[in-house]
Amino acid sequence: MSQEVENAIFDLLGKVAPGKSVSPEDVAKAVDPAGWRRELGKVKPVAVGLARADRLRILRHNKPVNPEKFKGVWRMRLPMEGDQIPAAIADTDGDE
Numbered sequence: 001m002s003q004e005v006e007n008a009i010f011d012l013l014g015k016v017a018p019g020k021s022v023s024p025e026d027v028a029k030a031v032d033p034a035g036w037r038r039e040l041g042k043v044k045p046v047a048v049g050l051a052r053a054d055r056l057r058i059l060r061h062n063k064p065v066n067p068e069k070f071k072g073v074w075r076m077r078l079p080m081e082g083d084q085i086p087a088a089i090a091d092t093d094g095d096e
Contacts, residue, residue: 004031005039005046009056013078021059021075047076057083 008030012022024047028039050056051067058067059075064083 002042002046005042006050009043009047009050009076013056013076016077019077019080021062021077023075027076051076054079 005027008027009022012026012030016022024040024043025036027043028036031039031042047056047058048067051058057064057077057079058070059065059077060070060072062075065074
């Protein structure tokens with residue numbers, strides 16, 4: 001895991017209201033504002049690792065998804081009380 005990306009994720013999530021999310025682009029821009037596109041590819045694997053460790057939720061259509069099976073546009077937020085365990089969430093994004 002890239003510690004810099006992980007730090008940016010949690011720094012940004014710490015600045016938003018509970019239940020709000022951030023985009024991968026937001027994280028990449030926090031890591032390197034000028035070269036954020038080069039950083040974008042590093043965000044997803046870090047987010048997936050954090051979701052597997054139950055430290056983060058990956059969202060599609062504002063709902064937690066299985067970190068192993070999502071694709072398309074996604075966001076991330078901190079876990080909330082009442083969330084299902086990510087590994088047990090069925091792939092409900094309709095892309096497969």
